[in-house]
Structures are given as structure tokens and as C-alpha cells.
Amino acid sequence: MSHFTDALADAVLARRTPVCVGLDPRWEQLPAPLAGAHVDSTAGRAAAYREFCSGVIDAVADLVPVVKPQSAFFEELGPVGVTALVDVIAYAQQRGLLVILDAKRGDIGSTAEAYARGMLGRDAAPWRGDALTVNPYLGEDSLTPFVEVAGQRGAGLFVLVKTSNPGSGLLQDLVAGEQTIYRHTAALVERMSAETAGRHGYGIVGAVAGATYPEQLVELRAAMPHTWFLVPGYGSQGAGAADVAGAFDDRGLGAVVNNSRALIFAFRRGEYAERFGEAKWQDAVAAATRDMISELAAGSPAGKLQGK
């Protein structure tokens, strides 16, 4: 049986970068030539999302180890959207990428188990996720079923610990018993990761920790030595390489850094718009991804992966 975080670390080492490309299709922002070829209906949008995300995957498959589809944009379209999502996940895997399904599920007991069975495991689960993001608000008995199914299927989890949004502090930063709530969550996650550590020292229960809170990333890296981080908030949410530097270990492992909009819609912004425009949007995706890979290598321990 494979071990998700070992597979992730191996893929990061092979591609020599921890960049994760977020697949967040939005109808209004698709390249005009692509959107124009589809009817504006749920089925038409789903087909456009499938085509767009497959195009992004083609552009980055040789550059990065992992992609993260955002389930909400597909679910918004109903069953046809979910079908498109499953197709996109399968295509990414066919192109050699790992897939973190960003669906932020959370429930208890047999209900959590149903989500886990449906979403975790590329061979066993209809949704085919190699990993899934999950929400800890319901407590440890809501996470255990996910961890069990993930373990059985060589899949992984990323538990929301300290999220990247401005309002994340409302509950996560409250202090109880001299520790923030996110540290309480972190303690639970680290215990579960220590119990499932693989060859590279990391367990199958990762943590979501936002790039927009650099100090907390440093704090959490120290507190969670066996926990791999999924770091959102790079790019459009304002964080750069220096902000995420604290998420890595001294080998340049221990974190993947996600960027969605600034990569997949690169053809809409600044130099990429000028160099490529809408017609060559896939070249813009590839160029923006290469630039992010370079930025991270130059400005964070991810440079170790390239011998820097």
C-alpha cells in the first residue's frame, strides 16, 4: 500500500518544487475563445470547466507535483459539475499529478466515513481524491473516520488549522488554556501525523496553514514536525516567497504552496496578458507557474530542492 505523504514528497523531489496549482474555474474569467465555444448553461459551463482545467493540467503537468481542484466551483453546477470534477481529477492523475481535492468536508461517525469512502482513493472512490481537505470543528471523532479510510487507501488529508482569510482569527485565534484554538487543532493533527509517519518523516494527516500568516507558519512548523502543510494564499491573496519560507523543513520538504487565480488566469494580468493574451492562455499558465517556481526557489528553503 502506498503512503500519500511519501508519494507527495517523492513527487516534490522529482519535480524539484513544492508548487501546487489550484484549479478554481470561474465562468466569468475563462479565456473568451474557450468560453465562447460553450453554451452558458450548467452543462455548458461544466464542459467549459473540464476543457479549461484539462488545458491547465496540460500546461503544468511536467512542472509541478500536485494540483488542487476547488470542489465548490464544480458543485455549484450540480451533478454535471461533479461529473466534470471527477473527469478533471482523473485526467490530472493520468498526466502523473497528485490531486488534493479541496472540499473541506466535516461530519461525524458513519457520515464522515461516507464522505471518506466517496472521496479518498483514486481507485476506490468515485471522486478519486489522492487527498482531501477536512474541517476540524466537530472534534476528533469527526476526523478519525477520514484518517482510517485514508490509511486503508494510501490517501491523505489536510485539516484546516489556520486558514488564510482575514476573518480566520474569529475562532482560530481565540486563546483557551494559554493556547490558541488553531494550536489545539494543531496538537490533534500532529498526534495523528506522528502515528502515521512514513519514509520522509511525515504522516498522512496534513494541515492547512495560510501563507498570509507567516509568523504562525513558523510557529506551526516548530509545533508540528511530522505534519505536511498545504499553504494557500500565495499570489492573489498577497503572500510571496518570504511569507511561506517558514513552512518548510531544512530539506525544502514539509509543505506545498498553492496558487490558483494568479496562475490559471495569468493571461489576464500584467506582463502575461501582454506576452500571451487570451489566445495563448496555456502558455501564460506555464510561464506564470515557472516564475512562481523560481520565486519560491530563490526566496525560501524550497531552493534546496534545486540544489540552491
Add this chain to the structure above:
Amino acid sequence: MSHFTDALADAVLARRTPVCVGLDPRWEQLPAPLAGAHVDSTAGRAAAYREFCSGVIDAVADLVPVVKPQSAFFEELGPVGVTALVDVIAYAQQRGLLVILDAKRGDIGSTAEAYARGMLGRDAAPWRGDALTVNPYLGEDSLTPFVEVAGQRGAGLFVLVKTSNPGSGLLQDLVAGEQTIYRHTAALVERMSAETAGRHGYGIVGAVAGATYPEQLVELRAAMPHTWFLVPGYGSQGAGAADVAGAFDDRGLGAVVNNSRALIFAFRRGEYAERFGEAKWQDAVAAATRDMISELAAGSPAGKLQGK
């Protein structure tokens, strides 16, 4: 534009009970004659879930105001399961029931908006929910998009506050600034509900508060005068009428009490198994639902709805 909680209160008054029937189909527990008519595949199970849930709806449509499908069991089957879920929701609405979609979504910004647009509103949303359960861990900016879309579409929300599971205390019961985390969540929800209060005094942002924590129900009822409660945990999770009594106001309004397994799989247990058996499983559902309605009327302020 209709107001969800006004519609819910009107339906509770019309049916004279706050019982909510949970639609949690599980393949292994379906009536043998029904399951036997379907192939054991994702498509076959989805068809069986559609038939079973429609049968439950037929059995309870004249008895209760609202049903709560558990999204996880449908999502477990992939796109065909989501299609079955949408069909079940539409059928419940066609039979005059309100539908709380129990999907516990939670995300931020435009992603939260995508979930909200996909799931809230029987006319506008592919998933057709009249209301949706949501998770507060990401903070206020994760709830606002849901509240806005719900308000625009006459739909409602139920935010997880104090859940019914044994492990809910891990984060929810931590004390920060002299208040538990669930009270911090409660304060946010109550503010949003006060701002959206309708004819009956309740806002469109409800709270999930478990029947298994009776003292906290009393505490939350006092702290959240404008907030309608969705109370899970009755029946199979061990709570009875006395446990949920504190969830109601003195008119018998302010809460719906959910029961899933003990109603929909009544044909499997005790007297219902003897009286009806698997062949008459729908009669068992109706009888168990009538008994729960009577229990609640006898042992809680819900009796006010029947003039008791």
C-alpha cells in the same frame, strides 16, 4: 420574497409538530425487498436511495414540516448519487415539505459564494436546498457569503454551534475569554439572526445544537433569542423529549428536532419490526414518526403546537 424561517415556523404550526425526518440512506440497512430490486453498483445504489427516500417522503409528507437529507450518503456514490439527491429534494418539495440540505459546507469569499449559489434556493440552485448546514471554523467572512445568497433567495442556514457527537467538546467546549468556543460561535450566529428576523421573531441563520447536550440547549436558547435551532441526536443517539425541551420557546417554536435512523429504519427495531416487518417498511416509518410526534408533544413545549 419569502423568508425561510417564517416559512419553517408556518409549516411547524400547520403540521403542529417540529419533527424533522432525516434522510440518511445506507445500502446495508435498506429494506431487503427494495434493495433486492437494484444492482449493487453506484448507479444501482443511487436508484435504490432515490426509491427509498421517496418512499419515506410519501410516508411522512402529511405528518411533518421538514426533512433533512444527509448529503454524504449520496455524495459517496459520486455524480449519480448527487443526481439522486437532487431528485429526492425536488420530490420532497413537490410533496409540500421544506428541505434542509445537511452538507456542512464551509469556505471563504467567492468559494463560499459558489457553494451558496449551488445549494441554496429551490428555484435558483442546482441542489435546490431550502436551507443548508454550514461550518463556522473559518470565521465570519466564511459565513457572510452564505447569508447573503440565502437572503436573496428566501433560503436559510444552520451553523454548527454545539454538535451532538461525543467528541464535539474538543474544540467547541474550550473556554476563551470566559466563554466556550460554541458560545463565541453562538454570539456571531445570534447577531446575524437578529439582523434578519422575520414575522415570528427568528432570523434566517439558525444553529445546530445537539439533543445530546440538554444543558447547553437551555443555555443557548437563552443566549440566542432570534435563532432557530436544528436539533440532531434524538432517537438513535440517545436523546428523548425531555432532553430537547430546552430548545423551544414558550410557544413551542424555535426548534426542529431531527431523527434519522430510528424513523427511516424503524422496520428494523423492536415493536415496529414485529408490527410491520420489512414488507411494510413505509407503515413502520409513519408509525414511528407519529410516535415521535406524540412523545415530543407530551414531553416538551412542542405540545403547545397541539394545544397542550
